[in-house]
Amino acid sequence: MSPRAIGPVSVTTGDVLIALAFLAFLGALAYPTVRVRAFRSLVEDVSSEVETMRSAAAGVFSRDGRWPDAGAPSAIPSELAGAFSGDSTLARDAYTLQWSRWEVVDYLPPPRASTPTPTDADAPPDSVGPRLVAVIRDVGAIVVHSGNDALLAALLARHGPAVSFVRDTTWTLTVEAPGGTSGG
Amino acid sequence: MARKRKKSKSDARPAKGGKKGRAPGDSEHSKEDAAEATPAVAKKKGRSKKTATRKKSSAAADVVAAAESTEELAALGRSDTPDAVTIVDLGAVEDLEVIDLEADQGLEVIRIDDEGDLEVFDLDEDLAADDAVAALLAETMAFVESEEGTAKPPVPPLREESPVVEAEEAQTIKAPRVPVGAELPAEPNPDLAVAMSEMRHAGLTGDLDDDAFDLGEVSGVEDRDRLLAAALAHAEMQEAIYRVPTSTGQTRRWKATIASLIFVLALFVAARPPGFVMPDPPARVSGADELYGIRVTLLIQSQQIEAFRARNLRLPNSMEEVAVQLPGVRLVRSSNRLYQLIAYTRRGEAVVYDSSTPGPEFEGIAREWVTTRGGS
Numbered sequence: 001m002s003p004r005a006i007g008p009v010s011v012t013t014g015d016v017l018i019a020l021a022f023l024a025f026l027g028a029l030a031y032p033t034v035r036v037r038a039f040r041s042l043v044e045d046v047s048s049e050v051e052t053m054r055s056a057a058a059g060v061f062s063r064d065g066r067w068p069d070a071g072a073p074s075a076i077p078s079e080l081a082g083a084f085s086g087d088s089t090l091a092r093d094a095y096t097l098q099w100s101r102w103e104v105v106d107y108l109p110p111p112r113a114s115t116p117t118p119t120d121a122d123a124p125p126d127s128v129g130p131r132l133v134a135v136i137r138d139v140g141a142i143v144v145h146s147g148n149d150a151l152l153a154a155l156l157a158r159h160g161p162a163v164s165f166v167r168d169t170t171w172t173l174t175v176e177a178p179g180g181t182s183g184g
Numbered sequence: 185m186a187r188k189r190k191k192s193k194s195d196a197r198p199a200k201g202g203k204k205g206r207a208p209g210d211s212e213h214s215k216e217d218a219a220e221a222t223p224a225v226a227k228k229k230g231r232s233k234k235t236a237t238r239k240k241s242s243a244a245a246d247v248v249a250a251a252e253s254t255e256e257l258a259a260l261g262r263s264d265t266p267d268a269v270t271i272v273d274l275g276a277v278e279d280l281e282v283i284d285l286e287a288d289q290g291l292e293v294i295r296i297d298d299e300g301d302l303e304v305f306d307l308d309e310d311l312a313a314d315d316a317v318a319a320l321l322a323e324t325m326a327f328v329e330s331e332e333g334t335a336k337p338p339v340p341p342l343r344e345e346s347p348v349v350e351a352e353e354a355q356t357i358k359a360p361r362v363p364v365g366a367e368l369p370a371e372p373n374p375d376l377a378v379a380m381s382e383m384r385h386a387g388l389t390g391d392l393d394d395d396a397f398d399l400g401e402v403s404g405v406e407d408r409d410r411l412l413a414a415a416l417a418h419a420e421m422q423e424a425i426y427r428v429p430t431s432t433g434q435t436r437r438w439k440a441t442i443a444s445l446i447f448v449l450a451l452f453v454a455a456r457p458p459g460f461v462m463p464d465p466p467a468r469v470s471g472a473d474e475l476y477g478i479r480v481t482l483l484i485q486s487q488q489i490e491a492f493r494a495r496n497l498r499l500p501n502s503m504e505e506v507a508v509q510l511p512g513v514r515l516v517r518s519s520n521r522l523y524q525l526i527a528y529t530r531r532g533e534a535v536v537y538d539s540s541t542p543g544p545e546f547e548g549i550a551r552e553w554v555t556t557r558g559g560s
Binding site: 015022024028029036157166167 | 435436438439440442443444445446447449450451453454457461462463464466467468469470473474476477478480481484487488490491494495507508510511512552553
């Protein structure tokens with residue numbers, strides 16, 4: 001092999017520094033985009049798990065006529081264990097899921113009954129009317145605990161204020177019962 | 185150079201006085217052959233332990249020549265008499281003996297080391313090369329001088345079962361002191377210069393034939409010079425290929441400056457990225473979103489208290505009696521039928537839900553909120 005066929009390969013320290021500096025510059029340019037991509041991926045992951053929990057809870061409601069019992073943060077309710085078969089906890093690196101259940105009271109007028117015909121002056125005053133009847137029903141809720149404000153805001157923007165809200169470090173989504181009602 | 189380690193002998197013959205003269209030419213060893221022979225370095229197959237056999241010299245080996253210097257020894261080696269030299273008196277060194285050990289009319293240098301073993305240096309083929317002889321002696325004496333001052337252990341008694349060298353017929357000769365690193369006599373050879381030049385050119389161009397030299401056969405001056413030329417040429421080729429040019433000081437400064445500028449630019453871009461690389465800013469929880477969330481929380485908590493009242497026909501005495509307790513909400517009972525729920529924003533502002541008059545903001549939320557819009 002002739003020596004002329006191979007040229008000298010010389011890389012000095014200055015060349016290495018310039019290459020490193022250029023790589024750092026490219027990294028600085030790419031970092032914001034990389035962060036946004038990672039954040040969007042996180043939002044997608046959370047939404048996917050929320051949807052999984054909601055579907056599982058709706059299935060339990062359709063089957064049993066009631067929502068699953070509420071659980072502690074990161075705990076998987078027994079009725080929803082099938083939907084998270086590969087997990088033992090709902091705690092993730094950036095967030096924690098929780099299934100909750102509330103009660104709602106609806107004050108409804110009593111069933112219409114036969115009203116006595118007033119005779120004369122013995123008619124009761126108008127201020128005395130029939131009492132409203134309190135009807136208690138359950139509603140389900142999925143709570144996401146996270147210290148990432150941007151994540152909570154993204155979830156609020158995705159699902160809307162009519163069914164979700166943000167409070168401190170939690171985002172709560174109210175689960176509607178199949179058929180449009182919230183439960184009973 | 186051949187080195188043969190032999191078992192020690194306890195009955196080494198003492199050195200005899202030298203007697204100038206020439207041995208009769210009854211040796212089968214031809215001086216021409218010795219002259220043409222390459223040094224023992226090339227001919228001998230490396231070092232090997234050779235079990236010495238009991239030999240007897242066919243002819244009595246007497247001191248036939250004496251040499252008090254390497255030059256005299258070299259002169260003896262160049263003698264035309266084939267078997268002129270069998271034993272050479274090399275001076276007085278107690279642990280160095282030169283005998284004709286193999287009875288081949290050649291010459292061996294024997295040294296007894298500290299363990300009593302014999303080290304034999306075969307000189308029979310080196311006599312034709314004066315510089316080889318000098319080199320051989322120089323190496324031997326260098327080792328001897330390194331042992332100078334150390335106590336020489338006694339030679340162990342000869343064991344009958346061990347093979348020994350029959351030294352009755354051999355004469356021991358003392359070797360002179362040769363300075364370490366004795367210079368070889370140099371005789372310029374014009375043919376050799378041409379050969380070296382060609383070898384060097386072949387090494388530079390990479391056309392050096394691998395068979396051009398055989399390390400196992402190198403024994404002469406020409407071969408060594410050829411090896412040296414090839415090695416130098418190879419080294420020059422390697423240096424030409426892999427030489428790393430050193431950058432000058434000015435170039436180094438420029439490169440350092442450029443690298444620093446790019447680093448600073450990278451830091452600036454990291455701190456304040458330009459608009460074209462900055463994507464849409466992520467969503468944030470606004471103040472309105474926070475206030476809305478607090479009101480919805482108070483509304484939901486009031487539903488839990490109403491459910492408790494509907495079941496128990498009374499208000500709970502404290503929040504702990506309520507099955508569902510939303511975080512950050514405080515219950516204040518103003519009477520047996522009225523209560524307030526209080527929560528605070530991050531700025532410390534209080535938001536109050538009064539059960540007697542909830543307020544229009546709570547009524548609006550109740551109309552839109554999914555859990556309450558179908559209810560009361």
